[in-house]
Amino acid sequence: MKARVLVALLVMLVAVFASAEKFPSKPITYVICFAPGGESDITARLQQPYLEKILGVPIVITYKEGGGGAVGWTELVTRAKPDGYTIYGTNLPHIILQPLQGGVGYKTEQINNIYFFQSTPCVLAVSVDSPIKTFQDFVEYVKKKGMVTLGGSGQPSANSFATVRLAKLTGLKITYVPFSGSGTAVPALLGGHVDGLMTYTTMAIQYKDKMRVIAVATEERISLFPDVPTFKELGIDLVEKAYRGIAVPPGTPEDVKRVLEAAFKEVNNNPEFVAKMLEMGFVIENYDEAASAKLVSELVPYYKQLWEETQGK
Amino acid sequence: MSSLQYLAYGFAHLFVVKTLLLMLGGVCVGLVIGALPGLSATMGVALFLPITYWLSASDSLVFLGSLYMAAIYGGSFSAILLRTPGTPSNIGTTFDGYPMAKQGRGWEAILIATYSSLYGGLFGMIMFLIFAPMLARIALKFGPPEYFWLGIFGLTVISSLSRGNTLKGFIGGLIGVLLSTIGVAPVGGNVRFTFNIPHLIGGVGLIPALVGLFCIPEVIEMILNKSKQQLYQEAKVQKGLAWKTFVNVMRKQIDLLRASIIGFIIGVLPGAGGNIANLVAYSEAVRTSKHPEKFGTGVAEGVIATEASNNAVVGGGFVPLMTLGVPGTPVDAILYGALLMQGLRPGAELFTRRADVVYTFVAGVILATFVMVPVGLAFGRGMAKVITKIPLSLLAPTVIFLTMVGSYCVSNSISDVYTMLILGLLGFVLRKLGFEAGPITLGLILGPIIESGLVQGLLIGRKLPQPWLIFITRPICWVFIVLSVFFLLWPVILKKRIVVSGGDQK
Numbered sequence A: 001m002k003a004r005v006l007v008a009l010l011v012m013l014v015a016v017f018a019s020a021e022k023f024p025s026k027p028i029t030y031v032i033c034f035a036p037g038g039e040s041d042i043t044a045r046l047q048q049p050y051l052e053k054i055l056g057v058p059i060v061i062t063y064k065e066g067g068g069g070a071v072g073w074t075e076l077v078t079r080a081k082p083d084g085y086t087i088y089g090t091n092l093p094h095i096i097l098q099p100l101q102g103g104v105g106y107k108t109e110q111i112n113n114i115y116f117f118q119s120t121p122c123v124l125a126v127s128v129d130s131p132i133k134t135f136q137d138f139v140e141y142v143k144k145k146g147m148v149t150l151g152g153s154g155q156p157s158a159n160s161f162a163t164v165r166l167a168k169l170t171g172l173k174i175t176y177v178p179f180s181g182s183g184t185a186v187p188a189l190l191g192g193h194v195d196g197l198m199t200y201t202t203m204a205i206q207y208k209d210k211m212r213v214i215a216v217a218t219e220e221r222i223s224l225f226p227d228v229p230t231f232k233e234l235g236i237d238l239v240e241k242a243y244r245g246i247a248v249p250p251g252t253p254e255d256v257k258r259v260l261e262a263a264f265k266e267v268n269n270n271p272e273f274v275a276k277m278l279e280m281g282f283v284i285e286n287y288d289e290a291a292s293a294k295l296v297s298e299l300v301p302y303y304k305q306l307w308e309e310t311q312g313k
Numbered sequence B: 001m002s003s004l005q006y007l008a009y010g011f012a013h014l015f016v017v018k019t020l021l022l023m024l025g026g027v028c029v030g031l032v033i034g035a036l037p038g039l040s041a042t043m044g045v046a047l048f049l050p051i052t053y054w055l056s057a058s059d060s061l062v063f064l065g066s067l068y069m070a071a072i073y074g075g076s077f078s079a080i081l082l083r084t085p086g087t088p089s090n091i092g093t094t095f096d097g098y099p100m101a102k103q104g105r106g107w108e109a110i111l112i113a114t115y116s117s118l119y120g121g122l123f124g125m126i127m128f129l130i131f132a133p134m135l136a137r138i139a140l141k142f143g144p145p146e147y148f149w150l151g152i153f154g155l156t157v158i159s160s161l162s163r164g165n166t167l168k169g170f171i172g173g174l175i176g177v178l179l180s181t182i183g184v185a186p187v188g189g190n191v192r193f194t195f196n197i198p199h200l201i202g203g204v205g206l207i208p209a210l211v212g213l214f215c216i217p218e219v220i221e222m223i224l225n226k227s228k229q230q231l232y233q234e235a236k237v238q239k240g241l242a243w244k245t246f247v248n249v250m251r252k253q254i255d256l257l258r259a260s261i262i263g264f265i266i267g268v269l270p271g272a273g274g275n276i277a278n279l280v281a282y283s284e285a286v287r288t289s290k291h292p293e294k295f296g297t298g299v300a301e302g303v304i305a306t307e308a309s310n311n312a313v314v315g316g317g318f319v320p321l322m323t324l325g326v327p328g329t330p331v332d333a334i335l336y337g338a339l340l341m342q343g344l345r346p347g348a349e350l351f352t353r354r355a356d357v358v359y360t361f362v363a364g365v366i367l368a369t370f371v372m373v374p375v376g377l378a379f380g381r382g383m384a385k386v387i388t389k390i391p392l393s394l395l396a397p398t399v400i401f402l403t404m405v406g407s408y409c410v411s412n413s414i415s416d417v418y419t420m421l422i423l424g425l426l427g428f429v430l431r432k433l434g435f436e437a438g439p440i441t442l443g444l445i446l447g448p449i450i451e452s453g454l455v456q457g458l459l460i461g462r463k464l465p466q467p468w469l470i471f472i473t474r475p476i477c478w479v480f481i482v483l484s485v486f487f488l489l490w491p492v493i494l495k496k497r498i499v500v501s502g503g504d505q506k
Helices: A002-021 A039-055 A067-078 A094-101 A135-145 A158-170 A182-190 A201-206 A254-268 A271-280 A289-310 B003-014 B017-035 B041-048 B057-082 B093-140 B144-156 B166-180 B198-202 B206-225 B241-251 B253-268 B274-288 B300-324 B330-341 B348-353 B355-389 B392-411 B414-432 B437-463 B467-471 B475-488 B490-505
Strands: A028-032 A059-063 A086-092 A112-127 A148-153 A174-179 A196-200 A211-216 A241-248 A283-287
Touching (some): A028 A039, A028 A067, A039 A059, A039 A086, A039 A112, A039 A241, A039 A271, A039 B330, A067 A086, A067 B198, A086 A094, A086 A112, A086 A289, A094 A289, A112 A135, A112 A158, A112 A182, A112 A201, A112 A254, A112 A289, A135 A211, A148 B437, A158 A174, A158 A196, A174 A182, A182 A201, A182 B093, A182 B300, A201 A211, A241 A254, A241 A283, A254 A271, A271 A283, A283 A289, B003 B017, B017 B041, B017 B057, B041 B330, B057 B330, B093 B253, B093 B355, B144 B166, B144 B274, B144 B437, B144 B467, B144 B475, B166 B437, B198 B414, B206 B414, B241 B253, B253 B274, B253 B300, B274 B300, B274 B437, B300 B348, B300 B355, B348 B355, B392 B414, B437 B467, B475 B490
Parallel strands (some): A028 A059, A028 A086, A148 A196
Antiparallel strands (some): A086 A241, A112 A196, A112 A211, A112 A241, A112 A283
């Protein structure tokens, strides 16, 4: 009898140790800091089945929207448990721009990014019914009309900075009209309330029968729009995109971070997943923890400068 | 194939055991989620989205669509029985539904809500089938200036919404608008009125506010009154009430139709949904009624207006979603995501290329609207019995517990529970002072619409000699300006009419 109890205790002890050693052993909560249905949510939903297969535990997607993501990210750095069982979607340049603007409860450097897995480059688009066919037409149109309005998602955001930078580099008079999301700006374009959109590749793909992309803000042309020139080709030094990834609360153990990093990397190498993402207009990125940190540290001074330039405008 | 043939095909496609079971499941889940205070249709659809990945595109949409339709209807149960709108689309149902419940007519109110929901739901879906492509183009005419005026018009609805003191109603509305400015600005992203409290960055959530402002004051009242008998009179069991109510409701064709049209049109407009529609429909019912003073005391027309309109929003919201790929309501935004996940791109070509999916979906939601009647009645009857029978000492803590769970679920955060409780206490005090919860929540809903419309409109208007000219140079704006002025002056007109008719009686 005594022996049996002892054995049972031993088994339990081993089980406890085994579970303590092995991460993960219970469901992981994947927090999206935006409303359901957006780019971050769609990516997470696509990753979910693959992550579950790789990690062997359920992935529970929840939403913590508010303040353009700031509510979730504040919680990430202040209250979330650093055990790897709660991970948060993060977005660049949001996590740089919000602290710059101030009033939010987190700092850029507090966010421990583990992996940036996709990005959406900015594109300049007009309605298919628009007389504007090329970027040259666009320039002439602005000159003729005196000024032009471009809608986009949020402010400050990749869209708003791309617009402000475009205006500055070309000397054209462009007014940026911020909407609450990339999707809500679309009806404003289709209804003719704005002249064009500074939006993301994903939107241009989703509405490809209604929008005409006239320039893309990437280094090189993108396969989705092989006939559309980059701003660089047009002589405008404008490269702007939004990155999306995941972060863990500060103080999460190294080994746990490695497991998560490897899992997201593996998902990104799955051809089925990649095909689905590309089809929707996402660009696959592979920035692991170290590379993510480097990316953020490079982007911080860039956005700081842009921020200062655009203040008081 | 014509759309009618497609619809027949869609119905034929439905009669597969798996699809029917999914529809029934969607209806049951929707009813429960709708009836629980704090759990809205939006949350229900988001919550159950992941389990639809393993289903085919049409099965997944039938399930989610059924859930959506039933949740909007289920929200009327808690509105009627607990004075807590189950979803933001049921706010107005508390106005007359709850007084009915207090008079022992809770079951009758549920019956009215059921038949009105059926009517509105079917109306919306049928209008969607007939007018979708045409209306989508009109919806696009709504730009920021139009939304600004729509919001202002919405606020003037308060004049017929608030009973007794119209001025207090408007002050309540402005309290709501002020609450809506807390947090990150919808345009520009500046952080305002947060007093460095991180909880407030996201602003005051609509659902915690609804639960707090409507439910908590009522529970406090219950406890202060101590005996529940004063609250719910013994329900009189009447034989044949179900059929009698059905006949009564169907006789009010004009009321049903008016509410359904309002719901459908507001549903078509992207960004405006059932939360606005039910209040506009209610105020229209009051305004056109021969006995407006009786509203708020438990009249059937009040429940008919809100419940027919909010279910008609469902079909209206599908118009821009399916034809333009622009979600009409927050729930539609999630359905949009669901379509994308299934590899379908919402938009005009969805109708032509994947007509099978679209029409199976439409047929499924229509059938679900019928199915929700018996299921809902069984469920509603049980809920009515439980709530009127259990002692106050059990009911009050259970309701408080549910409000906390519901608020927490909005974004899994305790800060929403605090928001709910604080607004609950505030709501109790305000109510004692004569400020009703209805106008406050209306202000909270419309504040961001007005603000975004104003700022975006002024930015777009920079092309004009004066930016503000944009607000008075567009035809749809004028329609809303005229309507707003008319509604604003309504109490004055009403007074004159009462004086005149009073003179007649003498």
